[in-house]
Amino acid sequence: MASQHVNPLGALGKSGVSAPRLGYGCMSLSNNLYAGAPSEEDAIKLLRRAYELGVRLFNTSDLYGPYTNEQLLAAAFPASAYPDVVFATKWGAMFVPGAGIVNDNSRENCRKSCEGALSRLQRPALDLFTYRGPPSASAAGIADTMQECKLLLAEGKIRGVGLSEVSAEQVRQAAAVVPIAAVELEWSLFTRDAEDEIIPTCRELGISILAYSPLSRGLLTGTVRSAEQIQESDFRRKGFPRLDNLDKNLVLVDRVAAIAGRKGCTPGQLALAWVLSRGADVFPIPGTRSIANLEQNMGALAVALSAEECKELEEAVPADQVVGDRYAHMAATFHGAKGTAAHH
Structure with a gap:
C-alpha cells in the first residue's frame, strides 16, 4: 500500500520550512493550462487523498486559473484542520490576452502578489513565495x-523565498540580497539542462530544488502513446514539441519501461525514484488528476535505486537523444534569462 512508504522529510534551504520530499503539483487542477480539469469536489477529494498518502507540500501559482488554484487549496485544506500543509506559490508571470505570458518583477507587483496569495490561500504566512522569471530585458x-x-x-508575511526559471547568475544575484530557500525547475530523466549550471549553483549556496514535470508531462509513465490521447485545448498539444516527436521519444520511454519491468515497478515510479535519488535537497512535485495515478506516484517511495541502476537508467535515456524542446517557447524558461543575466 502506497501509504506505508515513508515520505522522507527535507528542509527547504535554510528557511526553517520542512516538508516530506515527494510533493504534489497543482497546475493540472486548473483549466487555463491543462484541458479537462476536475470539478472542485473531485479536485478536493484528490488533494485530500494526497494528504492521506503523506503529501504535505502542494505547489501552486497565481498563474493557475488564474487565481482559482490557490482558492481551491484553501478550500481543500482549511488552516485550522490542516496546519501542517506547506503551500508553495509563485508570482511574477501572468497571461495577458493577445500577449502571452508577461512578466512583472516590480517591487510593487511583488507585494501586491503576496497580499493576494495570502488572502486566497487563507494563511497568515506563505511557506514559499517564488518569483517566476525570467525578468523582461527592460525590467x-x-x-x-x-x-x-x-x-x-x-x-x-512569507517564510521562504523561491525562484523559478531564472539563470544561475540570477540565483547568485538574488541570494546576495536574501536567503533563497528553493529554486523550482524542470528536472526529469528527459530534462537535464539545469544540471549544467543552476543545480550546482543551488548546491553551492544551500538552496533546495523543487523538481517540476518529473515525469516529463506524462511521457515517462509510458501511457501516452499518441498525441490524440491529449485534448486539443490542452497546452501540450501546441506547446510541447516532445509530443510532436512522440514516436522517437517512445523508444526511450520503452527502455525505461524495460528496466522498470525488471524492478517490479511502473516506468513512472522508476522515473520518479530517479528524481528522488538526486539528493535529500530535491522535492519532486508531480501532478495528476487521477487518484489511481497519484497512488501509483506515491509508490515511487518504495523503489530503491543503487548507483549502478541510476547509471544504467541514464545510459538508457541519454538526455541529448530526447527529441524536441520541453516548451514551444523556451524564452519563457531560464534559457530566456541568459540574455538578461547581466542586467541590473
Whole structure:
C-alpha cells in the first residue's frame, strides 16, 4: 500500500520550512493550462487523498486559473484542520490576452502578489513565495525584486523565498540580497539542462530544488502513446514539441519501461525514484488528476535505486537523444534569462 512508504522529510534551504520530499503539483487542477480539469469536489477529494498518502507540500501559482488554484487549496485544506500543509506559490508571470505570458518583477507587483496569495490561500504566512522569471530585458534586475522579498520575510508575511526559471547568475544575484530557500525547475530523466549550471549553483549556496514535470508531462509513465490521447485545448498539444516527436521519444520511454519491468515497478515510479535519488535537497512535485495515478506516484517511495541502476537508467535515456524542446517557447524558461543575466 502506497501509504506505508515513508515520505522522507527535507528542509527547504535554510528557511526553517520542512516538508516530506515527494510533493504534489497543482497546475493540472486548473483549466487555463491543462484541458479537462476536475470539478472542485473531485479536485478536493484528490488533494485530500494526497494528504492521506503523506503529501504535505502542494505547489501552486497565481498563474493557475488564474487565481482559482490557490482558492481551491484553501478550500481543500482549511488552516485550522490542516496546519501542517506547506503551500508553495509563485508570482511574477501572468497571461495577458493577445500577449502571452508577461512578466512583472516590480517591487510593487511583488507585494501586491503576496497580499493576494495570502488572502486566497487563507494563511497568515506563505511557506514559499517564488518569483517566476525570467525578468523582461527592460525590467529592473532581480536584486531589486529581492529587496521587497526581504521586507516581506522580515514582516513575517512569507517564510521562504523561491525562484523559478531564472539563470544561475540570477540565483547568485538574488541570494546576495536574501536567503533563497528553493529554486523550482524542470528536472526529469528527459530534462537535464539545469544540471549544467543552476543545480550546482543551488548546491553551492544551500538552496533546495523543487523538481517540476518529473515525469516529463506524462511521457515517462509510458501511457501516452499518441498525441490524440491529449485534448486539443490542452497546452501540450501546441506547446510541447516532445509530443510532436512522440514516436522517437517512445523508444526511450520503452527502455525505461524495460528496466522498470525488471524492478517490479511502473516506468513512472522508476522515473520518479530517479528524481528522488538526486539528493535529500530535491522535492519532486508531480501532478495528476487521477487518484489511481497519484497512488501509483506515491509508490515511487518504495523503489530503491543503487548507483549502478541510476547509471544504467541514464545510459538508457541519454538526455541529448530526447527529441524536441520541453516548451514551444523556451524564452519563457531560464534559457530566456541568459540574455538578461547581466542586467541590473
